[in-house]
Amino acid sequence: MTTSTKAPENLLKKLRSGHRYVITSHINPDGDAVGSSLGLIRILRAIGKGAVVWSRDEPPKLYRSLAGSERIHIGTEPPSGFPDSFDGVIVLECPTLDRCGLEEQLGDLPVINIDHHLGNEHYGVVNWIDTAAPSLGEMIYRLSQGLMVNLDQETATALYLTLVTDTGGFRFANSSPAAFDAASALVAEGAHPEQVAQWLYESQPESAVRLLGEMLKTLEIHDGRVATALVTQEMFESAGASSSDTEGLIDHPRSIAGVDAVALIRQVDDDQFKVSLRSRGDIDVEKLARKKGGGGHRNAAGYLAEGPIDELRQTVVAELQDTLS
Ligand SMILES: [Mn+2]
Incomplete structure (x- = not known):
């Protein structure tokens, strides 16, 4: 009923x-x-x-x-x-x-x-x-x-x-x-x-699947619980992809067993990046995103940040690990 x-x-x-x-x-x-x-x-x-x-x-x-x-x-x-x-x-x-x-x-x-x-x-x-x-x-x-x-x-x-x-x-x-x-x-x-x-x-453009392939090459798992991946302008070019092809990319690192928090760092301009965050259960990534001037929901949030990309990745990993502890 x-x-x-x-x-x-x-x-x-x-x-x-x-x-x-x-x-x-x-x-x-x-x-x-x-x-x-x-x-x-x-x-x-x-x-x-x-x-x-x-x-x-x-x-x-x-x-x-x-x-x-x-x-x-x-x-x-x-x-x-x-x-x-x-x-x-x-x-x-x-x-x-x-x-x-x-x-x-x-x-x-x-x-x-x-x-x-x-x-x-x-x-x-x-x-x-x-x-x-x-x-x-x-x-x-x-x-x-x-x-x-x-x-x-x-x-x-x-x-x-x-x-x-x-x-x-x-x-x-x-x-x-x-x-x-x-x-x-x-x-x-x-x-x-x-x-x-x-x-x-089952209606993805080929470019989206190729971009996924590029992204997965950059996948890193940090201490088992945090995953990060990158999408750069170079990758967009080699996959023939555009920003609409990034929909759902972050679900792939999130699907890994044991991973509780994910960041996908996507280049939007030369030195500008969109950081998308996902988490499981009680792990609140919205708070972190809000601190950075972004927002979202507890388990799905994002914000804009400056590069360089490797430094940005290190910072995001440290902050997500803080959120988990
Ligand atoms: Mn609805």
Whole structure:
């Protein structure tokens, strides 16, 4: 039995009362942001509403196979007819309004806030926050039930993808009964798990795999528990890769048995480097990143630093070892 709550009545009422909506989500959109937006737009259309998905940043290539991704309005320039021909802005996945990167542009339109993050600031005229939801897309699935919309295959696929990306392929602690219930229902509605898995895990450009090969040559393990690796501009060139090919690279050193903290040092300019940190369990790398002017979450954080790269690596190793002790 699941204990997921239904979409609240005031939200359903609010959505039914308008004619046209902007749907937006956070900067650097992830699978949950993109899949939830593209699922929601189809659900709104099914009840006769017009809508536009507006994203400040371009979604990763990974999600281009989702239906409607080519019609996402990208950038800070408003979509045509905005704001006069819209009745509201639906903000997904943003604990604070500024996370959408468009807070200056949104003007006075009423905001509908749907989120599953801790610490959401309830900035909307309607707020539906469920921190137990495995993905925002799972909440959108419940919203579709509240609106009594039967999902088509494309909508089911978009929402299913949010479950896969936010639960790390049903591996993370949020892989709850609600996640499996929604996944089951969405697959019954036509989502294809093997197709989504292929998009997410088996559609890498050759350059990304070659860059991984280059990175692994630089892998070092320090006292068994800290791993570091480098990605330099030279490596980008020899792999024919660009910065979008670095997505997920850090997961490889992190997957080594016994390694509790990882740093990937990536060259962004001659003497400028992005340090990405990962850790397991209670090991807090966010604190270290924040001290360096960056940020993130307890187990995934990052910051910018100056070279030279070998000195930087030594410093990072010492600091991660400090964090572990
Ligand atoms: Mn999410």
